Amino acid sequence: MSPAQSSALAASPRDGTLEVLRERGQREVFCGLTGIVWLHRKMQDAFFLVVGSRTCAHLLQSAAGVMIFAEPRFATAIIEERDLAGMADCHAELDRVVERLLARRPEIRTLFLVGSCPSEVIKLDLANAAQRIGARHLKGENGSEGVRILAYSGSGIETTFTEGEDACLTTLVPEMPAEASGAAQSLLMVGTLPDIVEDQFLRLFAELGIEHVGVLPARRAGALPSIGPNTRYLLAQPFLGETARALEDRGAVRIDAPFPFGADGTAAWLTAAAAAFGIDEMHVNRVIAPGRERAKRALERYKPALAGKRITFLPDSQLEIPLARFLANELGMIPVEVGTPYLHRAHLAADLARMPEGTRISEGQDVERQLDRVRADRPDLTVCGLGLANPLEAEGLSTKWSIELVFSPVHGFDQAGDLAELFARPLRRRDVLRI
Amino acid sequence: MQLAVWTYEGPPHVGAMRVATAMRGVHYLLHAPQGDTYADLLFTMIERRAARPPVTYTTFQARDLGKDTASLFQNAARDAVARFQPQALLVGASCTAELIQDDPAGLAANMNLPCPVIPLELPSYQRKENWGAAETFYQIVRHLADTSVRPAPREGRRPLVNLLGPAALGFRHRDDIREVRRILDLLGIDVHLVAPLGASPEDIRTIGAADFNIVLYPEIGDEAARWLDRTFAQPAIRTVPIGVGATRAFINEVAALAGVDPALALDDPASRMPWWSRSVDSTYLTGKRVFIFGDATHAVAAARIAHEELGFTVCGLGCYNREFARDIRNAAKEYGVEPLITDDHLTVEEAIAAAAPELVLGTQMERHIAKRLGVPCAVISSPVHVQDFPARFSPQMGFEGANVIFDTWVHPLVMGLEEHLLTMFRDDFEFSDAAGPSHLHGHTKPEPVLAPAGDILIKEDAAPAMAGELGWTAEAERELRKIPFFVRGKAKRNTEKFASEMGLGAITLETLYDAKAHYAR
Numbered sequence: 001m002s003p004a005q006s007s008a009l010a011a012s013p014r015d016g017t018l019e020v021l022r023e024r025g026q027r028e029v030f031c032g033l034t035g036i037v038w039l040h041r042k043m044q045d046a047f048f049l050v051v052g053s054r055t056c057a058h059l060l061q062s063a064a065g066v067m068i069f070a071e072p073r074f075a076t077a078i079i080e081e082r083d084l085a086g087m088a089d090c091h092a093e094l095d096r097v098v099e100r101l102l103a104r105r106p107e108i109r110t111l112f113l114v115g116s117c118p119s120e121v122i123k124l125d126l127a128n129a130a131q132r133i134g135a136r137h138l139k140g141e142n143g144s145e146g147v148r149i150l151a152y153s154g155s156g157i158e159t160t161f162t163e164g165e166d167a168c169l170t171t172l173v174p175e176m177p178a179e180a181s182g183a184a185q186s187l188l189m190v191g192t193l194p195d196i197v198e199d200q201f202l203r204l205f206a207e208l209g210i211e212h213v214g215v216l217p218a219r220r221a222g223a224l225p226s227i228g229p230n231t232r233y234l235l236a237q238p239f240l241g242e243t244a245r246a247l248e249d250r251g252a253v254r255i256d257a258p259f260p261f262g263a264d265g266t267a268a269w270l271t272a273a274a275a276a277f278g279i280d281e282m283h284v285n286r287v288i289a290p291g292r293e294r295a296k297r298a299l300e301r302y303k304p305a306l307a308g309k310r311i312t313f314l315p316d317s318q319l320e321i322p323l324a325r326f327l328a329n330e331l332g333m334i335p336v337e338v339g340t341p342y343l344h345r346a347h348l349a350a351d352l353a354r355m356p357e358g359t360r361i362s363e364g365q366d367v368e369r370q371l372d373r374v375r376a377d378r379p380d381l382t383v384c385g386l387g388l389a390n391p392l393e394a395e396g397l398s399t400k401w402s403i404e405l406v407f408s409p410v411h412g413f414d415q416a417g418d419l420a421e422l423f424a425r426p427l428r429r430r431d432v433l434r435i
Numbered sequence: 436m437q438l439a440v441w442t443y444e445g446p447p448h449v450g451a452m453r454v455a456t457a458m459r460g461v462h463y464l465l466h467a468p469q470g471d472t473y474a475d476l477l478f479t480m481i482e483r484r485a486a487r488p489p490v491t492y493t494t495f496q497a498r499d500l501g502k503d504t505a506s507l508f509q510n511a512a513r514d515a516v517a518r519f520q521p522q523a524l525l526v527g528a529s530c531t532a533e534l535i536q537d538d539p540a541g542l543a544a545n546m547n548l549p550c551p552v553i554p555l556e557l558p559s560y561q562r563k564e565n566w567g568a569a570e571t572f573y574q575i576v577r578h579l580a581d582t583s584v585r586p587a588p589r590e591g592r593r594p595l596v597n598l599l600g601p602a603a604l605g606f607r608h609r610d611d612i613r614e615v616r617r618i619l620d621l622l623g624i625d626v627h628l629v630a631p632l633g634a635s636p637e638d639i640r641t642i643g644a645a646d647f648n649i650v651l652y653p654e655i656g657d658e659a660a661r662w663l664d665r666t667f668a669q670p671a672i673r674t675v676p677i678g679v680g681a682t683r684a685f686i687n688e689v690a691a692l693a694g695v696d697p698a699l700a701l702d703d704p705a706s707r708m709p710w711w712s713r714s715v716d717s718t719y720l721t722g723k724r725v726f727i728f729g730d731a732t733h734a735v736a737a738a739r740i741a742h743e744e745l746g747f748t749v750c751g752l753g754c755y756n757r758e759f760a761r762d763i764r765n766a767a768k769e770y771g772v773e774p775l776i777t778d779d780h781l782t783v784e785e786a787i788a789a790a791a792p793e794l795v796l797g798t799q800m801e802r803h804i805a806k807r808l809g810v811p812c813a814v815i816s817s818p819v820h821v822q823d824f825p826a827r828f829s830p831q832m833g834f835e836g837a838n839v840i841f842d843t844w845v846h847p848l849v850m851g852l853e854e855h856l857l858t859m860f861r862d863d864f865e866f867s868d869a870a871g872p873s874h875l876h877g878h879t880k881p882e883p884v885l886a887p888a889g890d891i892l893i894k895e896d897a898a899p900a901m902a903g904e905l906g907w908t909a910e911a912e913r914e915l916r917k918i919p920f921f922v923r924g925k926a927k928r929n930t931e932k933f934a935s936e937m938g939l940g941a942i943t944l945e946t947l948y949d950a951k952a953h954y955a956r
Contacts, residue, residue, distance in 0.1 A: 026494045026511070031470025051436075053530035053559055058445040059473045077436045081560045084534075093436040101438065117468045117531035120497065156470025157497040157531070368518060387475030387487065394485035 018352060018361065020343060025366025028385055029316055029341055031156030032164025033116060034063045038407060039168055040073045042192045045109040045220050048074040049101065050154070051094060051126060052116030063403075073108070075101070079118055090124055091132075098133050098149075106140075108147060109221035112168060115153035126151035148175065148221055160341040162239035162317045162406065165192060169217055172224065173246035176216070179228035186212035187273060188225060188252060190244070191237030194409040195219070201236075201260075201412060207287045208274050216243075227252055232276045234269070236260065236411060238351075239318035241344045258350040259322035260411045261419060262330040263295035268350070291413035298417025299330055305424045307332030309380040312373075315339035315365050316385055316402040323383075323405065323419075324359065325351045331420060335359045336379045339370065381427060398426045441780050441800060443755035443818055447557035447567025448529045449474050454571040454655070455525055456488040456603035460635040461575075462521035463490045464512050466504075466532035466539050481821050482604055491515040495532070505537050509546060516548050522636040523579060524548060525571065527555035551636070553578045563778075565654040565730070565756050568602055572631050573658040579636050582666060584643040594624045594693035597645040597669075600656025601632035606733065606817045607831045608632060611651060614833035615676065618686060621700040624693050631655075643667045647692055651675065651832070653732055654756060677736035679708050679744055679837045706834035708841045712745055720845065726751035726792035728775065728783055728801050729816025731759030733831070735766045737796050737815045740840060742770060751775060751790040753783065755798075780804070791925065794848060799823070811847030906934075906941040914944055929954045 033056055036048045050056050057076035064072075077097045083090045094113075102108060113126045134149035150171045154164040169190070179186065187210050189201060198215060205213045214225020229251035235244065238259050248254070257272035258265050267288050274284040311333050313320040320340045327333040337360040345352070355361075362370070367388075374382055374397065382392055382399050389399040400423055410419040444450075448465060455463040456478050465471065472492050478484045493511045495504045516524060526539040540554030553574050557567045586595065598615060601608035612629055619626060627645040628638050648663055648671040650656045660671040670692060676685035683701060690697035711717065725747045727737045731754040741747040753775025754763045760776045767774035775786050784804045787795060795805040795812040799820040805812035814823060815831075830836040907915070918926050926947075933950035934942050 025514075026472070026492050027469045028472050028475070029469060030473055031468070033470070034473075054439075054442060054444075054446040054563065055448075055471060055530050055559070057439045057442045058449065059470065061441050062473055062477060072440065075438055075440045078439050079436060079560060081558070083436055084560060090436075097436050097438050117470070118534060121500070121531055121534045155497075156468040157495065157500070160469060368514070385476070386480050387472060388479070390479040390483060390485060391487045 018345070021360060021362040023362060023364045023366040023369065025364075026368065027160070027341070027365045028314070028367045028387055029365065030063060030161040030385070031059070031117070032154035032159025032161065032167060033059060033114060033156075034161055035154060035164030035168060036060060036074045036114065037064050038192055039165060039217070042195075043110065043217050043219065043221070045107060046073065046112060047101065047105060047108045047110070048112045048114055049098065050074070050076040050114045050116055051119045051124060052076055052079065052114075053118045054078055056116045056118075073105075079122075084122065090122075091129060094124075094129055095133060102137065102147060109145060110148045110150065112171070113149065113151040114168075115151065115155055117155045117157050120153060120155045120157060126153075145222070150175070160315075162237070162319075163242075163342070165237070166240050166242045169240060169243040170246045172217060173227070173243065173250060176224050176250070177226040178250075179226040179230055183226070183228065183230050184212055185230045185232060185277060186214060186226075187277065188214045188216060188227065188231050188233040188247070190216045190233050190235050190247070191240055192217060193236055193411055197409045197411050197415060200414060204270060204287065204291070205273065208270065208277075208284060209279055210273065210277050229253075232273075234273050235347060237319075238322055238344065238347055239342075241342075241347065244347065254347075256350060258325065258354060259319075261322050261326040262416050263292050263299060263413060264330055265322065265326050266295065266411070266413050266416070267292045288413075295413040295416035299420055301417070302420035302424050303331055305427055306420065308334065309427065310334045310336050310377070311381045311383065311423070312337045312377060312379040313339050314367075314370060314374075314382065314384040314388065314402070315341040315362070316383070317406050318342060318344070319405055320383070321348050321355070321361070322351045325354045326419070327423065328356050328359075329354055330416075331423075333423075336377045337362060337370075337373060339363075339365065341365065381423060383423075398430050400426050439779075443778050443780070443798065443800065444564035445474070445477075446530055446559050447562045447564060447570070448527060448555075448559065449477070450564040450567025450569070450655075451525065451527060451555055451557060451571040452478070452488055452490055453564070453568050453602045453604050454575065454631045455490060456484070457601070457631040458575075458634050458636075460522035460637070461489060461525060462515055462519045462523075463488075463525040463527070464508075464515055464539070464543070465490055465492050465527060465529055466508050466537060467492045467494070467529035468531050469494050469496065471529050471531075478603055481819060482824055483821070484603070488603075489519065489521070491519075493532075495535075500535060504532075504535060505542055508537055508539060508542050512543055512546060512548065516550065521550055523551045523553055523575070525553050525555055525575070527557055528559075530559035533559050551578060563756075566758060568655045569658040572599075572602075572655055573662060575631070575636075576639060576642060576659040577662060579639040580642045580663075580666070581640045582643065584641050585667070586644055586646050589646070594647075594695065595627040595645045596624055596689075596693075597627055597642055597648045597663075598629045599648050599650050599660050599671075600652030600654070601629060602652070602655050603632070604817070604819055605632075605652065605655075606815075606819055606823060607829060607836075608652070610828050610830035611832040611836065613828065614830040614835050615649070615651065617835075618676070618682075618700050618833055619689070621703070622686070622690055622693065622695050622697070623699065624689070624695065643669070645669060647671065649689065654730055654759065675732055675736055676832045677733065677836060678740040678840070679706065679834065681736060681739065682833050682837065703834045706837065708744065708834070708837040711838075711841050717745075717845075720848070721746045723747045723794055723848065724750040724790070724792045725794045725796055726787050726790050726801075727815070728753045728755070728787075728795075728797040730754055730756050730798075731762045733816035735762050736831075738766050738770060740837070741796070741844075744837070745841075745844070747794070750792050751786055753777065753786070791928065794844065796844065813844045813847055908941055908943050911942050911944050911947050914947055926951070 040048050113130050115126050130149040130151040137147040139146045152167040152171045218224050227250045231252040232255050233247050233252045234255045255272050255276045257269045260266040260269035270288050318340050320338050324335040324338040339362040343363045383402050392399050409415045455461050478488045493508050526543045543552045648660050648669050650660045650671050650673050663669045672688050674685045676682040686700045687697045725741050727734050734754045738749050738752050749770040752767045752772050755778040764774045780800045795801050796815045798816050798818050802812045829839050930947050930950040
């Protein structure tokens with residue numbers, strides 16, 4: 001038994017065959033550009049320049065919701081009619097925009113050129129542009145630190161919502177320094193987490209006795225951790241398939257674990273990491289016991305409200321499977337349909353193994369048909385995007401906005417209660433309203 | 436390429452969505468990649484619409500390109516028509532689909548669909564949201580209007596009008612219509628059709644039955660109105676009834692065209708704004724410097740109200756929609772300011788900071804700018820935000836609209852009586868900088884911004900800043916601090932300007948009061 005499976009989760013064993021309903025049609029999901037909204041908060045000296053259309057700029061400000069920054073660290077270079085007239089012109093224009101931007105924002109250390117649907121369709125080679133512009137910025141003025149220019153695509157024709165982060169982190173992997181030969185075994189935690197959650201995990205790893213811990217993405221460009229065959233990586237987010245592949249190309253080895261949601265999920269995740277470093281099981285239990293107990297106590301409060309309630313996830317962030325596992329195993333909810341835009345079977349194996357038998361799992365989307373199923377199922381709660389929430393509420397179906405699950409701190413022991421609260425609140429609201 | 440941080444307008448297909456969503460019985464098939472569905476949330480979240488916009492996105496992916504995006508489009512068209520059974524189908528492309536040149540119009544035309552198909556050509560790389568809305572509405576009217584429908588003979592019936600322009604996601608459109616209907620009812624005029632908001636394709640078919648049109652929102656309705664004028668010889672009223680003066684002008688024009696007595700609507704006892712403005716408490720409003728920015732129609736109307744009806748001084752005027760720049764230029768000339776025609780909000784921010792207004796009237800963008808600069812602000816125009824859809828009746832048009840505007844613009848300012856009290860008690864701790872005016876939630880300081888310092892663009896001379904840099908003597912600086920914080924910035928600027936004009940090296944107590952006398956209104 002692997003360490004992950006030996007945890008106390010109420011795992012329901014499944015045979016290897018997993019039936020998945022695959023659908024193709026209209027998708028009510030954001031494109032990968034949306035990831036910029038949280039990525040730019042995480043990487044504090046990075047700027048994200050989308051090369052796209054007015055639609056891209058409009059999407060970003062609509063998804064960001066409020067315009068709290070005078071000059072945020074993202075912007076759109078809007079392609080115009082005259083740029084489409086000739087490609088040479090387009091590259092010159094991009095150079096001009098980037099130079100102006102870097103002159104205006106000298107504190108920027110990493111600039112991501114982010115491809116969009118239009119830039120992909122006109123085959124604007126942003127990787128090439130990044131190289132060309134990057135060569136001019138290897139060193140800053142007076143020999144100061146230069147600007148690293150990278151390119152990835154967040155286009156809707158290639159990426160769904162959180163896959164934008166996957167594409168972004170993938171471009172960072174080749175930039176990571178190689179670990180010294182004979183380096184001690186190190187742990188790499190992968191996936192954007194709010195700083196407060198990241199720090200909680202780093203404290204726990206230190207207490208467990210894992211000495212060398214790196215984080216991808218790093219908060220600053222200069223702090224990229226090193227990587228090599230002695231690196232064991234642990235995914236904190238379930239949507240990082242390409243990043244994982246790039247890490248493995250550099251020799252890193254994945255630690256298999258369920259994702260760190262809830263008391264048991266987080267315990268299993270930490271236990272799996274500790275096992276990979278050969279840490280004594282007694283010590284592991286001692287270290288994680290206080291947090292796990294706190295999380296269990298916090299979850300206990302929500303059980304009366306959530307146990308036995310039926311829930312459907314519409315595809316959005318790829319967090320759906322681990323979240324459904326958490327709600328089913330730790331709070332007694334009944335997943336009816338769990339939709340995900342893309343199902344990464346290997347990364348989600350530990351979570352899938354713990355899903356209740358008979359859960360309908362769907363991949364991809366035909367939104368009209370899926371909504372027909374929601375209307376037929378009438379779950380107590382439907383987790384969906386912002387475009388669908390009010391219309392479903394108007395039909396008498398309680399909803400939870402999925403975007404909050406991506407923007408809020410929900411991983412780890414000390415957020416387990418907050419995570420349960422996100423699902424409990426809409427139900428409580430439904431019950432308290434007399435209007 | 437244009438570098439954009441925030442945009443005032445979305446792409447033109449979002450304008451088309453605003454028209455389709457406003458109407459009944461219409462469906463919009465949009466050839467678009469995944470992700471363009473974000474636009475749905477504008478309607479369901481910002482406007483709190485209870486139904487999804489009637490839009491089907493074909494959702495093509497990279498692997499479909501060069502294969503069969505055309506059949507994807509046709510399948511989506513068949514499914515959408517079968518499921519939603521629209522009376523008319525709009526077909527078009529978003530920015531990406533425009534590049535792959537699948538020709539949605541041709542594809543749909545070949546399908547023998549059981550409803551009229553209206554193709555939309557909205558060039559995404561040239562045009563923007565308002566233009567897209569106007570063009571879409573025009574195409575709908577052109578395709579669906581039955582040119583044989585004409586007004587019935589006038590004898591024995593009330594005059595009949597169409598109200599053109601209101602759409603989904605419009606700034607107070609819902610309430611403006613109710614107020615304008617009330618005015619028309621007082622005049623004895625019937626509304627034949629409101630469009631696009633609430634109209635069905637069948638309603639549009641009979642658009643020619645009205646005697647004339649009223650263009651409430653030229654940004655969206657004017658293109659169609661001009662075609663109706665050419666085709667049906669339906670004249671159009673273009674005076675937008677925002678403000679008391681404009682409402683009176685509107686009533687007179689409508690009455691003249693309909694041949695009815697304007698007095699029926701002119702003497703409305705519910706028109707409180709004129710007295711509210713003349714009453715003594717409003718004296719303190721005199722000469723308040725306002726900066727106005729929005730769509731051209733609302734900005735021009737706001738400038739007229741500010742100048743004529745509230746006695747403000749217009750210190751800046753601009754719009755983001757270039758198509759209507761001429762209106763802004765004409766108005767700016769009247770108020771002696773430079774017109775600001777731009778869709779770059781950083782330029783707007785610089786202009787506001789330089790003008791140092793006491794009140795900003797703008798869009799949600801200017802609300803954020805004003806917040807950062809610590810200047811009161813009221814919102815007068817799209818782009819909209821969830822709070823621009825109040826639950827209560829809150830029009831901008833008509834006499835009730837003027838009442839609403841009075842309240843909305845004046846409340847962010849320190850109230851007249853309160854201003855006197857502040858002067859009297861300015862040494863009390865309650866009136867210190869930190870306390871701030873009670874009605875502004877106790878903070879006039881710019882709210883903490885989450886970004887690192889480099890992200891914040893606060894112009895030193897616009898924030899209520901402290902003295903220190905320009906050779907102020909300690910005594911003068913102490914005196915400056917005694918000046919109420921909300922005018923201190925201006926006092927400081929004026930004094931420094933005065934000092935440099937006089938070629939003074941240091942600013943003393945004398946300089947401060949000399950400058951005050953110099954700039955006294």
